[in-house]
Amino acid sequence: MINVLIVEDDPMVAQINKKYTESLEGFVVCGICNDGREAIDIVINSHVDLIILDLYMPKLDGISFLKEIRKNQFMTDVIMVTAADEGDKLNESLKLGVIDYLIKPFEYERFKDALNKFKLRYEIFNTKVVLNQKDIDKITNQNYINFGEDLQKGINEITLKRIKKILKNYGKEYFTCEEISEKIKLSRVTVRRYLEYMTELGKLNRDVEYGEVGRPKTTYRVI
Structure with missing residues (x-):
């Protein structure tokens, strides 16, 4: 099972994300946190495969949380979920290793697509020691958003x-x-x-x- 940590300060949104996640085969929510500080403790002390992370939170926001776990060599995959659509925030998140970026309110199908793409990536990396070109193409072509030149103009x-x-x-x-x-x-x-x-x-x-x-x-x- 893929262990998912949900980091979201809105209780209703957190429960929706949990329901969506556990409706998909192979995923289980191992924890829900309402701030970044609490989430860091769980990442340090528990096995987490994927983090569904809100950008704006009390105590420690999503960007600061990412910097903190990367500084401590935790390379856990992250999907950012936020109402913000600023190009600079998106750009910084991607540079910190975010593999997908969902803007609220998102549809279930988009959420499902993000997790299934992660699952494909997860299974390839955990079942194969040597990757061929076909494996690499599956990962790089499906697990990252292509914003093209629009991002430079502040368009998401x-x-x-x-x-x-x-x-x-x-x-x-x-x-x-x-x-x-x-x-x-x-x-x-x-x-x-x-x-x-x-x-x-x-x-x-x-x-x-x-x-x-x-x-x-x-x-x-x-x-």
Whole structure:
């Protein structure tokens, strides 16, 4: 069995992650922690194969937790689960050995995909002493997110897909940044960055509405 440690300060989210994890064959949750300090003690004193880690936590956040366990030579695999979509946080997490990055609210199928890809990686490394090219291709092609050049522009592929999914509901109707921000539960600044990015690519049309009172309102429409 693959031992999974869930590090999440929201009790309801932690239980959802536990339910999702244990619904998959071959996985068992060996512990749930609500802060990074407690999680470090479990990693030191228990056998943990995979950590499902929240980024923002009390006492010790996810990035600091990763730095701490890597400094102490614990190379446990980590899947980051967070509501944050900042490119700099993602980049730093990947450099610290995070193998996947799930942005809340994620769908069960995406969570399942992340764990099954880890399982494939885990089984290859634990059953074979010598790897052939086919084994290596399975690991490198399936277990890491390919963000391409978008990451350099502060664009996260998963968040972009979430926004595109919401925009489908509008058809040819105009919408505002504020409306999308409310639906996707991200800041208006973040959503505006994605809408402007899509506008630059020619995917959206941007317009400005001038009311009788107040500031002009920027609206968007799918082309």
